[in-house]
Amino acid sequence: MPVYLDHAATTPVTPHALAAFTEQAARGGNPSSLHSAGQRARRALEDARESLAASLGAHPSEVVLTSGGTEADNLAVKGLFWGRRDADPRRTRILCSSIEHHAVMDAVEWLERHEGAEVVWLPCGSDGVTRLEAVRSELEHDPSSIALIAVMWANNEVGALQPIADIAALAAEHGVPVHSDAVQAFGHVPVNFAASGLATMAVSGHKVGAPVGTGALVVRRNAVLTPVQHGGGQQRGLRSGTLDAAGAAAFAAAAADAVARLPEEAARLEALRHRLVDGVLREVPEARLSGPADPAERLPGIAHFTFPGCEGDSLLFLLDMMGVEASTGSACTAGVPRPSHVLLAMGLTEEQARGAQRFSLGWSSGEDDVDALLAVVGRAFQQARQAGMAGHASSIRTASSR
Template sequence: MIFLDAAATTPVRREVLDAMWPYLTGEFGNPSSHHSLGESAARALADARASAAAVLGCRPGEVTFTSGGTEADNLAVKGVALARQAADPKLNRVVISAVEHPAVEESARYLERFHGFTVDVVPVDSTAQVTPEALAEVLRPETALVSVMYANNEVGTIQPIARLAAVARERGIAFHTDAVQAAGWLPLDTKSLGVDAMSISGHKLGAPKGCGLLYVRSRVRLEPVIHGGGQERGRRSGTENVAGAVGLATALALAQARQRDQQARVAALRDTFISTVLSTVPGAILTGHPADRLPSVASFCFPGTSGESVLLELERQGVVCSSGSACAAGSDAPSPVLTALGIPAEVAQTAVRFSFDTSVTNEDLESAARAVTTAVASVRTLGTG
């Protein structure tokens, strides 16, 4: 099997498992307990927090561990917006991009339904990018928060986050970015990016599912969305997943160490794969930005097919990929991300996404490109599009 669905999840790295193992076995203490087992767990949690903070270029106290990217997005969007509204009731607008992950969009819509917020959606261009000018046009004096993802999970487009954050900062507006797909591939230094909050998920970069974090700049107020024992400095109650935090911190450190070399290598393989598919599959359309895209994502539409039929044929040939976001699996509706790019609904339904981890090889992608050519031809011949 050639696994090309790393944007959905990645295998857990052996180094991560080794780092987690003590806290899944003998070192099982609750970090809030005041005895030796609890204190050992608390030290491990503090070390993981410091390690993650080093990658993010922030203070350890600005890192809140969560159950994953979805919770981190919810905490950022709801927590920052509600805290700012509480401080100034006039702040009742939230800005999101037209291509956000559902965790961000649905959090914003929750604020709209239950807390009187207005959600302003900033459009993207045909490559899925938000321009600083487009963002500036939708900002209002009442805007409490802007949330724009760092890199898109479906088409791989990278946003100019530092420039967008600067637009918000000039107006005194908090800025959050969902960096779930960017982590492991792009720089995460929060000071250079100029963001006030950033979400990360562990299972996209070699840690287990069920662990993530949210960076929040120290002077940004945050209303918790999970209440209870006041863990994580009151920002996220619940007994901490110590092993998960250790695993996430380990995966982040490993990803940063290999980032430069792996980014260039995988990007070169991606470009060759894209060129091969475009030259051998008649009518194939590359989606997303042609240059400002993750090294790990190549996404296409194949007009005249059904994306799901192409996926089934590819899996029959030993290539595993997806039709888009794993969070929308089972839906036959066209992707809102693709339609936001101006792609007609009937074409959007032919989408296929190939996403790689750092283990991908040239041989993998050569085989996959051949499989794509035959799969699309087969589907078109059978008329299942």
């Protein structure tokens, strides 16, 4: 059976979440219906919302259920921008970290192309951490022109935790709302919306053991968002559409489990990650570990490397053939032949960035999984590097014959 080391892309559904989903799915009912079946579904939905709010450190009225992190990010970024600009037409600037997931980055770029937004891409250091001084400088320069700030809680590729509390505190001095994509962070490091100072926060179910298609946007009660979609006016009119009671129940169950066991699970994954990192660097001394060196500044379950002289896709396919499933980075851009924007923002060259490989651990990972990777990673690297060198030599011959 293949070894799965791509939990940052999606993690298997937990038994508790699956049981919650199937139980509610069998009952059925539209939560907006007035008959008994509808009201039972409504009770299950609101129970799930309350449980999820407790896991997030939020009030139930602040939890807007969505189909996942991408929808939540789009509602936050576009909704905050339109709401803030409508209140004051001068508010057209968006400060956005240069390492965002494409759910945020592409939404920001769409606003730039179609809605007149002016985007300031916040730089990060070589460790993948957004520079706080850059945020302070932009806020002090012209705060009245800023519609919102978007900085993810933890990077999905290299696992670098961002200074969210500090950024939110700086923004609060100028009355600027901050959105954070906490999809990778929630359930893996402590996340408390009430204490964060954020205006909005996106989370996704399938990163913590719920089915794909579940997520939420947490919206502070004084935040003003313009809806992205319209219909029946559900969820404070912010996200119309028939609500998925079964999905909500599964998400709530998975989230509650993840938060309840977070301290011990984080320590377990950190130990596994340490074993994995030491082993990869022993088997492939040429490999370079990405992200912060300090365990307190990174997610416990992500180990990201660059392997010089080979293409990340080649290494991925070779590992897959040897029974190990990993990733070159974000699954949402898989198959796109371009270097990671995150690694380029961290100062890597395009050639270095093309050799990326991410190994991510989760609730079902164990020492046997790490050992299986270590047994084949050296051989896979050598084969991938030979293929890369052969391809490079072939391109030189082709160019010289023209």
